[in-house]
Amino acid sequence: MTLAAQLWTDNADVVADVLAHPFVRGIGDGSLDRDLFAGYIAQDAFFLESFARAYGLAIARSGDTATLLALAELLGGVRDELRLHASYAASWGIDMGGVEPAAATLAYTEFLLATAATADLGVVCAAMTPCMRLYAHIGTTLDAASAGPYAEWVQTYADPGFEEVAAVLEKLLDQHGGDSPAVRTAYRRAMRLELGFFESALAARG
Structure with a gap:
């Protein structure tokens, strides 16, 4: 493995x-409050700009050149995600x-x-991989046909192209990382911060 x-x-x-x-399930069945999703999109755009940095x-x-080019491609993927968020913002x-970042957003x-x-x-790859792998997993687990107004969001992360991007980052993790406490801690912390991000988005209902 x-x-x-x-x-x-x-x-x-x-x-x-x-x-x-409940936030993720609400996306999956289309029942999530529209205002909560709008707030999440704004927070996620703020997050993605830091992800790009x-x-x-x-x-x-x-x-090495191969790693540089792979990371540059991954950066391009963040650009595409930000375009999706801009599309949501416009429509x-x-x-x-x-956007005022929430505490959970800033922590991440x-x-x-x-x-x-x-x-x-x-370690950097270990900190960044959970975001990509988790969203690819969410996209393929949820059913876009049941997501109602959030179908486009589900389809974006279920797209095979997004899976390929996640796999590139995992390949870099395998190449540059080792099974060390620092790598494990970074990965685990990022995963917990992802969960906290959804919790914060749900808590925004006041």
């Missing part, structure tokens, strides 16, 4: 908690300017940027 596959397996408990979370830091520190009237972005700025590349 590869390192990335082992880490995913070892964090199956958090994955199960995410899939069972973390890729940029990783690119600057990459030691749903979401104000993306001046600060963790990613601090890791990308100071840690070894393998």
